[in-house]
Amino acid sequence: MESTLYTGGALYAPAEPQATALLVRDGRIAWLGPDADAPAADVTVDLGGALVTPAFVDAHVHATDTGLVLTGLDLSAAASAGELLDAVALYATTQPADAIVMGHGWDESKWPEQVPPTAADLDRVAGGRRVYLTQASVHSALVSSALLAAAPRAAGEPGFSDTGWLREEAHHAAREIALGSLSPAQRAAAQRTALTRAAQVGIGAVHECGGPGTSNEDDFTGLLALAGPAHGLPEVYGWWGELMAAAKAKELGAVGAGGDLYADGALGSRTAYLREPFLGGGGCGFSYVTAEQARDHIVDCARHRTQGGFHAIGDAALAEVLEGFSGAVKVLGVDVVRQARHRIEHAELVDKAMIAAFVEMGITASMQPAFDRLWGGPRQMYAQRLGVARSMDSNPMGALHGVGVTLAFGSDSPVTPLDPWGSVRAAVSHFNPAHRMAVRSAFAAHTKGAWRSIHRDGEGVLAKDAPATFAVWQTPAGHSGGLPHLVSQVLEERGPDDPTPLPRCLRTVVRGVTIFEE
Structure with a gap:
């Protein structure tokens, strides 16, 4: 493989603070240092003063859903039930009569009247087509009568409503029909679209x-x-994410039997499992995994020498899962559990005792900072569902990081967009100052932390012999110390709506191969 010298840049390489150039050979960084000392190479790329950092890793995505949103019906801008119906009506006219209308992103918590359309409303505007529209959390969906008819199993499952707003297992039954309508070619096209967008924003994995x-x-x-x-x-x-399926996970090529192995649902759909009830109805949500099941799953993962984990958002769900981990420690020993680096996805409502359990058992918290930006604080959806106090204590990334819990940041796309610098800024600008992180720490969670969570400790850095996986950035707000300025110098402007322009990706390189170039 030919060698490539990248020169004239600003490198985020703490071990080589004077480096402005790097040489790539055989997919790895063969050298880095000042331009004046650069070795000869087959190809030279002038970076023009741009910033070079390790490429991002998004630690939680759903590629097919993301691609469908990017190429189809995005409902995130709908500000009312009427606007949602108008968007569906317009999109439906572009689809064949036998097609399924799939959309995502509606969020009734932001509407003046928080009442979604009914199945009958969708029938009317979609011309009788099957309609499947996921709520922002993807843990519930609005469906038309035609889709209900195509998914008869849904009517007998928990979470069913003849209004067409489905949750829990009823939603899963309808989702199976909706996604099953995609041809292999459509699915591959959606996945390619999602991964292409990831490359365009500096995500290498x-x-x-x-x-x-x-x-x-x-x-x-x-x-x-x-x-x-x-x-x-x-x-x-x-x-x-399938319970007691570590062997299957390995057969499928997975790095672990976890991820979206649901211990509960989501706050937006009132299906997260809480110790105290949701405000405005919904009880305490739903539990899908007992402590005993969680214990047995982690033991099964140890038997098959793979990682495990769970999706757990509510405090009651997290307590159940962590009790399961403690049970696994009694069977396997704490060292075996720690060495596996198991993960919990989301971990939104975590108290001090739970954080101590994360530390004790070496559990990674796979978190999404944009959740706080979009739904946290004193006035948004979390406050509506939980009350202000619980909302402000949600997603405590800074508290977890401060005691040494490994963090792996991601988007949960399409729940939130593929926007890594936006996620870093969200962690830096948490609504609760006690849970904020430094830019350097948040960036590490979105790079090294995500690699570490899958036992790839040598990745996510610019260093000699490390994989040549990096991104090149234009930084309109400037940079210092190897990282861009992400927050305003005006204190009053800081926060989730900070106007500081974020970096723009110019190039993404994975193991020496350029996968995106502007």
């Missing part, structure tokens, strides 16, 4: 979270086969 109720085996294995620099795309590391 993603962690796909698949499993029953989320995707299917063909979707999962197809994505793994599609990805990687040999195909001009980011790498994909898969998590298969």
